[in-house]
Amino acid sequence: xxxxxxxxxxxxxxxxxxxxxxxxxxxxxxxxxxxxxxxxxxxxxxxxxxxxxxxxxxxxxxxxxxxxxxxxxxxxxxxxxxxxxxxxxxxxxxxxxxxxxxxxxxxxxxxxxxxxxxxxxxxxxxxxxxxxxxxxxxxxxxxxxxxxxxxxxxxxxxxxxxxxxxxxxxxxxxxxxxxxxxxxxxxxxxxxxxxxxxxxxxxxxxxxxxxxxxxxxxxxxxxxxxxxxxxxxxxxxxxxxxxxxxxxxxxxxxxxxxxxxxxxxxxxxxxxxxxxx
Amino acid sequence: xxxxxxxxxxxxxxxxxxxxxxxxxxxxxxxxxxxxxxxxxxxxxxxxxxxxxxxxxxxxxxxxxxxxxxxxxxxxxxxxxxxxxxxxxxxxxxxxxxxxxxxxxxxxxxxxxxxxxxxxxxxxxxxxxxxxxxxxxxxxxxxxxxxxxxxxxxxxxxxxxxxxxxxxxxxxxxxxxxxxxxxxxxxxxxxxxxxxxxxxxxxxxxxxxxxxxxxxxxxxxxxxxxxxxxxxxxxxxxxxxxxxxxxxxxxxxxxxxxxxxxxxxxxxxxxxxxxxxxxxxxxxx
Numbered sequence: 274x275x276x277x278x279x280x281x282x283x284x285x286x287x288x289x290x291x292x293x294x295x296x297x298x299x300x301x302x303x304x305x306x307x308x309x310x311x312x313x314x315x316x317x318x319x320x321x322x323x324x325x326x327x328x329x330x331x332x333x334x335x336x337x338x339x340x341x342x343x344x345x346x347x348x349x350x351x352x353x354x355x356x357x358x359x360x361x362x363x364x365x366x367x368x369x370x371x372x373x374x375x376x377x378x379x380x381x382x383x384x385x386x387x388x389x390x391x392x393x394x395x396x397x398x399x400x401x402x403x404x405x406x407x408x409x410x411x412x413x414x415x416x417x418x419x420x421x422x423x424x425x426x427x428x429x430x431x432x433x434x435x436x437x438x439x440x441x442x443x444x445x446x447x448x449x450x451x452x453x454x455x456x457x458x459x460x461x462x463x464x465x466x467x468x469x470x471x472x473x474x475x476x477x478x479x480x481x482x483x484x485x486x487x488x489x490x491x492x493x494x495x496x497x498x499x500x501x502x503x504x505x506x507x508x509x510x511x512x513x514x515x516x517x518x519x520x521x522x523x524x525x526x527x528x529x530x531x532x533x534x535x536x537x538x539x540x541x542x543x544x545x546x547x548x549x550x
Numbered sequence: 551x552x553x554x555x556x557x558x559x560x561x562x563x564x565x566x567x568x569x570x571x572x573x574x575x576x577x578x579x580x581x582x583x584x585x586x587x588x589x590x591x592x593x594x595x596x597x598x599x600x601x602x603x604x605x606x607x608x609x610x611x612x613x614x615x616x617x618x619x620x621x622x623x624x625x626x627x628x629x630x631x632x633x634x635x636x637x638x639x640x641x642x643x644x645x646x647x648x649x650x651x652x653x654x655x656x657x658x659x660x661x662x663x664x665x666x667x668x669x670x671x672x673x674x675x676x677x678x679x680x681x682x683x684x685x686x687x688x689x690x691x692x693x694x695x696x697x698x699x700x701x702x703x704x705x706x707x708x709x710x711x712x713x714x715x716x717x718x719x720x721x722x723x724x725x726x727x728x729x730x731x732x733x734x735x736x737x738x739x740x741x742x743x744x745x746x747x748x749x750x751x752x753x754x755x756x757x758x759x760x761x762x763x764x765x766x767x768x769x770x771x772x773x774x775x776x777x778x779x780x781x782x783x784x785x786x787x788x789x790x791x792x793x794x795x796x797x798x799x800x801x802x803x804x805x806x807x808x809x810x811x812x813x814x815x816x817x818x819x820x821x822x823x824x825x826x827x828x829x830x831x832x833x834x835x
Contacts, residue, residue, distance in 0.1 A: 435713050435732070438819075448728035453818030454713070455788055487820060488767055489786035502781040507768040509733060536731045538766070 310338035337363025414494035423549025445532030555761035575749035587615035614640025692773035
């Protein structure tokens with residue numbers, strides 16, 4: 274079953290790469306011209322720990338814009354994604370912007386990464402819409418712990434689990450709950466046309482399988498593998514990309530819930546350190 | 551905490567103490583007959599850290615049933631609560647249960663705990679179920695916990711889930727929607743007129759109000775981490791020791807669940823969580 278889920282999701286992500294490279298949301302031209310693809314959130318919180326020579330592993334890197342943005346700040350990066358299209362595009366982009374020497378891209382899902390990559394890293398990074406594609410965060414945590422050097426940092430910036438509970442037709446005045454927080458490993462099947470970067474796009478692969486993970490499910494497996502919690506932050510805003518009718522853009526280009534629930538949590542960040550000498 | 555909020559909450563908890571003493575929910579007779587008032591969850595998760603002679607501090611202990619249940623397991627306990635009626639009742643129950651020599655009860659505002667506890671250190675600090683929503687400031691709360699834990703000691707918290715706390719408690723059966731703010735706002739308590747009690751919905755509480763404060767995960771974990779504690783576990787659960795709505799259903803272990811409309815229980819939304827955090831032992835300790 275897991276393989277079937279993976280196959281369906283992979284088809285969607287392989288197809289998405291082509292759509293995203295040309296999208297306004299990803300702004301590849303801007304990246305090539307020197308702009309960072311990273312948001313102010315991860316730049317503020319993780320940026321101080323990423324300098325010249327920092328070894329950074331980026332899990333679920335899509336086509337590598339964020340990975341390469343860290344490389345541009347001096348990091349020596351390894352980007353990993355299960356999509357061959359994503360990895361191929363990432364390598365081409367790395368060459369085009371002259372970062373091939375400090376950017377390696379590996380095609381792999383998270384669970385089997387130790388079969389394809391060895392070594393340890395100063396930082397393991399993952400972000401925005403990654404976790405819903407993983408069925409098993411125990412294995413995810415094991416992989417993260419295995420690739421971190423003692424004293425190394427794990428950092429994630431993600432959409433808040435609570436935002437995924439809201440009904441498709443929720444409105445700013447009626448934030449109804451329609452989706453599960455606990456899924457016990459059983460994914461939700463979606464069949465939707467369009468794409469988050471281009472809602473009007475006509476896509477061939479429309480079926481996805483997604484898992485929501487609550488805070489306990491995210492944090493606890495990492496604690497059990499020797500990572501210490503530095504902080505959990507929850508924010509009432511998020512980067513662009515979520516397609517909910519109850520969201521609006523604020524003056525900084527972040528999304529918030531409209532109306533009197535503007536304090537509803539939309540994202541979280543988590544920083545943990547691997548214990549050891 | 552401003553004086554009005556404190557006075558209102560104190561009047562409420564003193565009234566609730568009188569109601570709760572006689573409630574089936576608290577089952578004082580059962581406790582005196584030997585039953586533990588602790589939930590299987592607390593016994594499972596914190597029980598291994600509590601043995602004969604373990605020193606345990608129970609903050610916001612209400613009238614002490616849980617405190618005394620830990621004492622009955624051999625712990626030397628201190629219960630602290632701001633309600634004078636609750637502390638008087640706790641002391642009476644300690645006497646009746648023959649636990650007075652290992653159970654001490656202190657009547658104090660949480661934030662004044664240091665005045666009474668001085669430099670005392672405990673092996674375990676315990677807080678549970680509907681406690682922190684009565685506190686505006688978790689930084690000071692966590693500081694008190696950290697100051698009274700010995701190095702290597704364990705703090706345990708079992709609480710209502712911050713997401714569940716946002717849901718509309720007056721919604722009709724089956725309707726789940728967000729009503730209250732998720733994020734902490736220390737200067738803006740949610741003030742609600744009180745109708746009955748979680749332990750006895752029909753009890754007379756006319757004219758009483760609760761002043762409560764939301765506490766998101768980031769705030770709780772941040773306060774504990776800033777105070778120097780290290781998070782050891784964070785668990786979330788789809789059931790609750792008290793119903794959020796009167797249309798929840800209770801199981802044989804007293805947990806309340808969302809009904810699935812087909813005679814079963816929904817397990818898909820979080821209503822409670824537990825965490826354990828330790829004060830790291832220093833070098834050589």
